[in-house]
Amino acid sequence: MAELEAFISIIIARGAYAAKGLELSTLWSSIWGPSFFTQTMARNIYFSNEWDFSALCEMDSYKKVLCVTNLYMSSCSQQQLDVHLRNTWPINHVNLGSRYKYLVNRFPYFGKEDDLSSDQLLGSYIVLLLLELYLQCGRNVTKDNLFTSLELSWALNDKKTRLVSIVNCTRRKVPLIAKNFKQQLYATYVYKHKDTTLTVYQGKFNNNVILLSSLHPSVNIAANEETPETIQYYNFTQFGVDMMDQMARKHYVKSASRHWPVHVFFNVLDLACINAWILYKEVTGRKIKRMKFILELCK
Structure with a gap:
């Protein structure tokens, strides 16, 4: 050890x-x-020749690091924090983080799932599996456009979970008026369907943002504001995972390797260092720069 x-x-x-x-x-x-x-x-x-690696070599590539990943994630998921969803580089993993920049869960995404039923969308299955520990608790989930759909919003509603998410305009159930929306700068259009609202916001001259929310029954714009409350809520709750991505890119342990399971292991170490730094500051109340903490951690 x-x-x-x-x-x-x-x-x-x-x-x-x-x-x-x-x-x-x-x-x-x-x-x-x-x-x-x-x-x-x-x-x-x-490596010592006394060990028998034959059984390990016969394993699937991901299973070689799965034991380490699962052990780490079982520790992270014990932290009950506000939940936000984001797809994160470098391997196709869907990560579950918090506005404290703390990773609480992750799931490997291979593009297909054997346990998927014929009437269930793959994206909804992945998100529900990732959020399994946090459903039925009245939580709110903020996520980017990966896997976002109206069916996902309904499935989360059934499990007492509200969704706020960016929507890709190419989704088939996005109304044509939302897809073709081009107005003056800061113009807002709101479309309501059952318990879900769709906010279309012209944030730039040549680009608008489509936001789906089951948290907001209506969308208000304050007299002194140009941005609707749904967009403000998304920006406020999503930044934690964005910051986690940036920190993982700034100080990382990765190096050149032809074996992608090694990169998965490197990524686990990067995220573990970020989580350890956040917990250390919360527990001790000490303000310490991340680089200094990493060097102390190594020692």
Whole structure:
């Protein structure tokens, strides 16, 4: 276990120093390299031949890292936080985060599911599976346009969950008046269908935004505001996951590899460091920069 923890520390620290522009070969240099690397572990690591890896090699590629991913996500999902949904790079995973920039759940998306019934949309199935622990609790879900549909809104309503989401204008059930909406800047059109409202907002001259909401029975615009309340609510609740994406890109542990399960493992480490940083600040009340926290974590 000590060697495994040292190995993970080296990976995280290597990513931190790579952000400073130091090359990999420099990190283990006896002249220029930080002593942390040479004192922790040698650069060249070899697996012992005493272990039987035959069973592991026969496994599906994703299953090789699934045990690590599941263990990590079971820990993250215990945190009861406000829920927002976002699809996140680099592998096709659908991630469930919070406005605290904290990841609470994730699900691998391969484009098809064996358990999908013939009358159920794939997108609705994926979202409901991801939100399974948070349904029937009166929560609100904010998400981007991935998997968004009227059927998803109805399915979430049945489970006491409200949806606020951007809608792709190419969706077949989007009204033609919404698809062809072109008005003066900041113009707003609201379309209501049963318990769902559709807000069409001309935020730019050549581009409008279509927003679906089962949370807002009506859409108001304050006298001193140009943006409808549905758009304001989306911008306020969605930023947490956007920030999580940006942080994962700014300081990351990834490196070149031809094996994509390795990249999944790297991504787990990146998100784990972000979650650990957020929890550390909440528990201790200490203000600490993320880079400094990462280096302390490695130590």
